[in-house]
Amino acid sequence: MDYVIEMLDICKNFGTLKANDHVTFQLKKGEVHALVGENGAGKSTLMSILFGLYGADEGEIRYNGKKVEIRNPNDANRLKIGMVHQHFKLVDVFTVTENIILGNEDTKLGFLVKQNSRKKIIELRDRYGLFVDPDALVKDISVGMQQRVEILKMLYRDADILIFDEPTAVLTPQEIDELMLTIRNFAKEGKSIVIITHKLAEVMAVADRCTVLRKGKCIGTMETKDTSLEQLAEMMVGRKINFSIDKKPAQIGKEVFRAEHVSFFNKEKNRLSVNDVSFHVNRGEIVGIAGIEGNGQTELVNVITGLRKQTAGKFFLHENEITYASIRKKLEKGLGHIPEDRHKHGLVLDFDLQNNLILESYYLPDFQKFGFIKKDAIHRFAEQLISKFDIRSAGGAESIARSMSGGNQQKAIIAREITRNPDLLIAVQPTRGLDVGAIEFIHQELLEQRDSGKGVLLVSLELDEIMDLSDRILVMYDGKIVARLDPKTTSFHEIGLYMSGSKQSEVNADERA
Amino acid sequence: MKGHELWNKIKAFSVKAAKATWSFLKKVGLACGHGLKKFFTGSGFRSAVPSFLSIGLGLVFGIFTMFIIWLLVRWKVFDVVNDPKFFLGVTKLLMGGFNQGMYSVGYMLYRAAPLILTGLSVGFAFKTGLFNIGAPGQLVVGSLAALLVGVKLQLAAPWHWMLCLLAGMAAGAIWAFIVGLFKSVFNVHEVVASIMMNYIAMYFTFWAIENLGIQNQFCIRTGPNRWTCSLAPNSVTVLSTAALPKGLAEFFGGYSLNIGIVIALIAVVVMYIILHKTTLGYQLKAAGFNREASRYAGMNTKRNIILSMVIAGMLAGLGGAVAIMVSDKRMFLEEGLMSAEFMSLGFDGISIALLGISEPIGIALAGLFLAFIRQGGDYMDLANYMKELADVITSVIIYFSALSVVLYQWISKRKAKKKTLLKGEEGSDER
Ligand SMILES: Nc1ncnc2c1ncn2[C@@H]1O[C@H](COP(=O)(O)OP(=O)(O)OP(=O)(O)O)[C@@H](O)[C@H]1O
Ligand SMILES: [Mg+2]
Numbered sequence: 001m002d003y004v005i006e007m008l009d010i011c012k013n014f015g016t017l018k019a020n021d022h023v024t025f026q027l028k029k030g031e032v033h034a035l036v037g038e039n040g041a042g043k044s045t046l047m048s049i050l051f052g053l054y055g056a057d058e059g060e061i062r063y064n065g066k067k068v069e070i071r072n073p074n075d076a077n078r079l080k081i082g083m084v085h086q087h088f089k090l091v092d093v094f095t096v097t098e099n100i101i102l103g104n105e106d107t108k109l110g111f112l113v114k115q116n117s118r119k120k121i122i123e124l125r126d127r128y129g130l131f132v133d134p135d136a137l138v139k140d141i142s143v144g145m146q147q148r149v150e151i152l153k154m155l156y157r158d159a160d161i162l163i164f165d166e167p168t169a170v171l172t173p174q175e176i177d178e179l180m181l182t183i184r185n186f187a188k189e190g191k192s193i194v195i196i197t198h199k200l201a202e203v204m205a206v207a208d209r210c211t212v213l214r215k216g217k218c219i220g221t222m223e224t225k226d227t228s229l230e231q232l233a234e235m236m237v238g239r240k241i242n243f244s245i246d247k248k249p250a251q252i253g254k255e256v257f258r259a260e261h262v263s264f265f266n267k268e269k270n271r272l273s274v275n276d277v278s279f280h281v282n283r284g285e286i287v288g289i290a291g292i293e294g295n296g297q298t299e300l301v302n303v304i305t306g307l308r309k310q311t312a313g314k315f316f317l318h319e320n321e322i323t324y325a326s327i328r329k330k331l332e333k334g335l336g337h338i339p340e341d342r343h344k345h346g347l348v349l350d351f352d353l354q355n356n357l358i359l360e361s362y363y364l365p366d367f368q369k370f371g372f373i374k375k376d377a378i379h380r381f382a383e384q385l386i387s388k389f390d391i392r393s394a395g396g397a398e399s400i401a402r403s404m405s406g407g408n409q410q411k412a413i414i415a416r417e418i419t420r421n422p423d424l425l426i427a428v429q430p431t432r433g434l435d436v437g438a439i440e441f442i443h444q445e446l447l448e449q450r451d452s453g454k455g456v457l458l459v460s461l462e463l464d465e466i467m468d469l470s471d472r473i474l475v476m477y478d479g480k481i482v483a484r485l486d487p488k489t490t491s492f493h494e495i496g497l498y499m500s501g502s503k504q505s506e507v508n509a510d511e512r513a
Numbered sequence: 514m515k516g517h518e519l520w521n522k523i524k525a526f527s528v529k530a531a532k533a534t535w536s537f538l539k540k541v542g543l544a545c546g547h548g549l550k551k552f553f554t555g556s557g558f559r560s561a562v563p564s565f566l567s568i569g570l571g572l573v574f575g576i577f578t579m580f581i582i583w584l585l586v587r588w589k590v591f592d593v594v595n596d597p598k599f600f601l602g603v604t605k606l607l608m609g610g611f612n613q614g615m616y617s618v619g620y621m622l623y624r625a626a627p628l629i630l631t632g633l634s635v636g637f638a639f640k641t642g643l644f645n646i647g648a649p650g651q652l653v654v655g656s657l658a659a660l661l662v663g664v665k666l667q668l669a670a671p672w673h674w675m676l677c678l679l680a681g682m683a684a685g686a687i688w689a690f691i692v693g694l695f696k697s698v699f700n701v702h703e704v705v706a707s708i709m710m711n712y713i714a715m716y717f718t719f720w721a722i723e724n725l726g727i728q729n730q731f732c733i734r735t736g737p738n739r740w741t742c743s744l745a746p747n748s749v750t751v752l753s754t755a756a757l758p759k760g761l762a763e764f765f766g767g768y769s770l771n772i773g774i775v776i777a778l779i780a781v782v783v784m785y786i787i788l789h790k791t792t793l794g795y796q797l798k799a800a801g802f803n804r805e806a807s808r809y810a811g812m813n814t815k816r817n818i819i820l821s822m823v824i825a826g827m828l829a830g831l832g833g834a835v836a837i838m839v840s841d842k843r844m845f846l847e848e849g850l851m852s853a854e855f856m857s858l859g860f861d862g863i864s865i866a867l868l869g870i871s872e873p874i875g876i877a878l879a880g881l882f883l884a885f886i887r888q889g890g891d892y893m894d895l896a897n898y899m900k901e902l903a904d905v906i907t908s909v910i911i912y913f914s915a916l917s918v919v920l921y922q923w924i925s926k927r928k929a930k931k932k933t934l935l936k937g938e939e940g941s942d943e944r
Contacts, residue, residue: 307809328811337809345809350802359799359810368792 010059017394019045021216032193034203037213038435039407040392051083052076082154083163092139144175164195237437253283256455257424262313273299275479281455288470289459296479336422346413354382354397389415406433428459571910595897602896609889619770621888626773629880630832631862634825636871641821642801647707648829649859650714651685655833658684663755673754685830693822697815747843756840773835785873864911
């Protein structure tokens, strides 16, 4: 057989949860193999077993037909297996080179010799077109570049079997295209690739074969050319998925939020990240902010929510000024926020799920009395959200957030924010890392918020999402709003031009403000 | 022929029997394994595993050291006056607080009280994401405040000592408040500020003892009705109304044990409730795990930093008050002695918090353990060992528990390895 890797009958339990239940996964040499499945289906777990992060409870792994034991990532490295994790594992304050050689350092008499490594990195970079500055600090480079660092890290260790865990969740569309090209190149060179993703279009575009997992079980492996997007989606979630969103016409009401001439000077980057931005959101509409990452969307949201202080400008919620209100005041007045970075802001990873679900409301009478926490009430509340939003985890309300799958962590945040029923919901990349079924569900929830007369500000790097959901689209480029568009009359192409800065219109002032 | 058949039968039977016992053993093994796994995965116990391990390793190390000393003396590498008695030494050490029955138990509990309180101080701060290395300073000013109130005021018994306790808590709180303020307003790291505050606390206390009229005097009779007095290098003691009552002392051999341990245990319960049952604990823990997320959720992180520090300071200050509110206790006007007697209690708090995984109940146990081992150390002279061996052992334990994460990983890896080994055997059995 020409399988490089065979994982036969793999079982892995976390307590009573069967994360992998007799899964068989076979990787051919030189192929791109997609691994798809719902959130919590066990994809990351399966690949972590292959990479030696977890030991399988049952089953065996064969490498070129020979049975092997992979006890830790070092064993995996020896077998030339490399992995890019769902959440990157880089050291912020180290340079790119230092991160790449970490754990695999060249030393001379106990001293680090970086020169050769640096040369090798530059060679690899040029050969695969993975542009990064080897001397930049990781904290100063964009997420897309960080991913290239992770890829270079695998290549530096001469990996032949490359595992990508949701590599595109954090990338811009351009970066995704580049990554897909790179991956095809790897395959052409004879490397074997596993890619975990929720974006089925990518699967169709790049993969030769794909394997579907559902609830820990292997549903099947097939050639991508023999299948279709719809069929894949159905196999994943076990029901038909509605890809087109049926959206009722918007019932636009009074203005709920207004930003006037907002600017933010970013001291770390020494530039004006948000430059005189004005806009408003009405009740009953979804306003989408499109833009390539790093054009000020993150900073704009941070100053609205109060995570950072604006340099200039004013905010109004229901005509009340909230410019200088504390974060708690803003939340109480009706702001909701699905944050961009779920690990940094959205969750206390070491708390269990139920405690994460009350992060903003623990002090309300529902959950406390005289300062004492009402454990039962919290538990009941958590159970409700878990069943309504289908949050899956090994231990239910008591699961530690850190142990939950990426998509389910995201669902927990969304459940919390939507349940607070805010008048203005700011949703930043709300469906990042979610499976198609969950995306459909979240989109419906966002639309329901809108239809019940709330305002939604949707910030997303994904144009599809913006186009499908928004009633109005704002495009940000270089800290400014460069276009205000109607999704019914605009096109992907036009938005793309604005996003890349090749087209600009004089719309910096809000129509109303 | 018959013999041959019989032989075959026996062979078949024995193979069967062997297989049956093997599968039975396997089942039993699995069941035991499962039970053990369940036991170990109980979250509280599980996180305490490294502590128990370090204690075990520390003790083994200590006993090993004692053995080596014993050997070296036997082989005449050292010349000593009194030969160490290995077995007696080990017994004395391990008997700890039980060496002299109730009397030594009482002394151990007396010793444990301030240790538990400073442990709580550091542990609580840890839980909220702060490293309170300022416990020594907070403790010393707590002692000073309690002493001042205990000397300068004339009050009836319960009110007097209660007021002293409050004074100690207040002083510790103020000391820690300054650190919290610096951190939340000027973003000065609490460790830096705390270390400075520790020095200030010590010299301020020296100054206060000398200048606020609480320095001890010793007087010599130089004639009829004539006394010549001069200043002693230490402080006075608290008035008897301000000394902690010794309610239980009778029972514990009529000495030393006061209600300090009761106060400490009350503090343990209170801290447990605050941490696990209140919204205050909830938000402080949230900030401890992820300050950014707590900010995102609308919690007032600046206020919370100050609040955590103040609570931690109160606990350390209370520890200081408990330590000084004893009828014969004095503070010495000398750096070395001050450090050894009072400041070190604060530093012990760090070790205890580590060993007790910052959980109030763990801290209570760790504090008692430290007192137990030190008590055992005191009895080791009887076996001609130095009592400092107890300190060696505790230091080793602390080192191990500081390395506990690594240790724990190492053990899990070992476990995993064993599992794969077992699996290999199983495989060969089937083939
Ligand atoms: N360390 C762990 N402890 C307990 N449960 C875990 C642990 N890691 C994963 N799980 C559970 O195992 C299941 C599978 O998780 P896994 O991360 O493999 O999902 P996934 O398919 O990668 O999902 P996603 O698309 O959301 O990333 C989840 O229900 C998760 O809660
Ligand atoms: Mg995953």
